Structure formats: structure tokens, C-alpha cells
Amino acid sequence: MENKDIVIKFDHVTKMYKLFKNDKKRLLHTFFKNIKYKEKKAVNDVSFEVERGESVALFGKNGAGKSTILKMITGVAYPTSGTITVKGRVSALLELTSGFDPEFTGRENIYLKGQLLGLKDAEIRELEQEIIDFAEIAEYIDQPVRTYSSGMKARLGFSINVNIRPEILIVDEALSVGDEEFKNKCIKKVNEIVNKDDVTLLFVTHSTAMAKEFCSRGIVMQDGKKTFDGNIDEAIARYQKTVKK
DSSP states (O other), X not given: OXXXXXXXXXXXXXXXXXXXXXXXXXXXXXXOTTSOOEEEEEXXXXXXXXXXXXXXXXXXOTTSSHHHHHHHHHTSSOOSEEEEEEOSOEEEESSTTTTOOXXXXXXXXXXXXXXXXXXXXXXXXXXXXXXXXXXXXXXXXXXXXXXXXXXXXXHHHHHHHHHSOOSEEEEESOOOOSSHHHHHHHHHHHXXXXXXXXXXXXXXXXXXXXXXXXOSEEEEEETTEXXXXXXXXXXXXXXXXXXXX
């Protein structure tokens, strides 16, 4: 059997959510297990592998299970059953401003987020100026983040995540940061990262053109199940059929 360098592996993964009529019912369920709820399989018995250096697009309509998969890869959520294996430093361009302390300055938040991503202070120091320059907020870097506009916070968050030299990069519709010039700069940066042979990309988007630009493989999700896994062109065709339904 061929020895592949697998960095992401889903083995019969299911993620079940309990849906309650309201928050009161949810709270009561903590103490009384007879409170009724509905079960929703956000991800239903999904298996796939991603090799080091692969660029894979994840397609599906809203509610198909894409975001739940990303949350489980990043450790924000855990499977109800099945196993997930992730090897390497994960950088996720999901909620770009999550993890920021509004009272800290931009510079302090670079260190805070860097530490959360597993970097040592010496490593962050090496990347600090590169992060500041890319974010284009030099004159505000020593001001509290609470004084930043939402765009400035997003640019800083994006800059931190793409400049920490990730081994696995997860992108979820995050390339619409800032104006057109900055957006193009972001796309160029992601291209630079994924063109390195050892960086793995998992890309979630509704833009099939952008997916094709970055990825050679596509996985199509529908109602929590994987319905296709293969060549990007066929994956796009399969996804477009689900959109038309």
C-alpha cells in the first residue's frame, strides 16, 4: 500500500446537534433529560483524507455541513462519533477578529493570537513587522483594538493568520477583506502560500471561479453527507446541480 502523508483524516465522522424550541428548553435539558428536542445531523458519516500539499475546495449550499467540518478540524467543535486526525499547524481564516482582546493594542493582539496559534514569542517577533506591514495599519498598531474599524480588525486578523507560516490553511469566504486593492493583495498572498509544496489548503467558497483558481480537487456536501469527492471541474458541475434544485 502506498505510504501517503495524510494531514487531515475524517473516519466515519458524524456531528449531531440537539435542537430545542427555545433557550429555556435548552437550559432545562441540562437538569432534566426528559425535555424534548430534535436531532440534526449536521455531518452524517463523512470520511475523506487530505494529503500534505493538496488544495481542496469544499462545496455545498448553506446548511450542507461545510462550516461544521471546518469547526471540527480547528477544534472548535468535536464529532459525536467517528475520528478526526489533523497533523500540522492550522491557520483558519474564518472569524478573522475572534481571539482579539479589545483593550489590547494591535501589537499586543499579534502576540496574543500568535500564542493561541502555538507560536513562541521569539517566532512572533520575527513575523511582527511583516504582519503590521501587510495589514496596512502601521499608525494604529499601538492603539487599543476597540478603537479600530471593523475593516481594520479584519485586516489585522487576516494578516496574522496568513503570515504565521501555516502548514494547513483553512479559508472560509474570508478573501473579501477590505477594498478591491486589499482583496487582490489577500488573494495573491494565499496563492503564494498554497504554491509552497508543503502547505495544505482547505477552501470553502460559493465562488466556483475562485475555487478553481486555487484547487484541483473538490468535495461536495449535501444535507450533511459527502456526495462527491474528486476532480475540481466535476465537483463544480455536481455542486451547481445542487444549487439549481
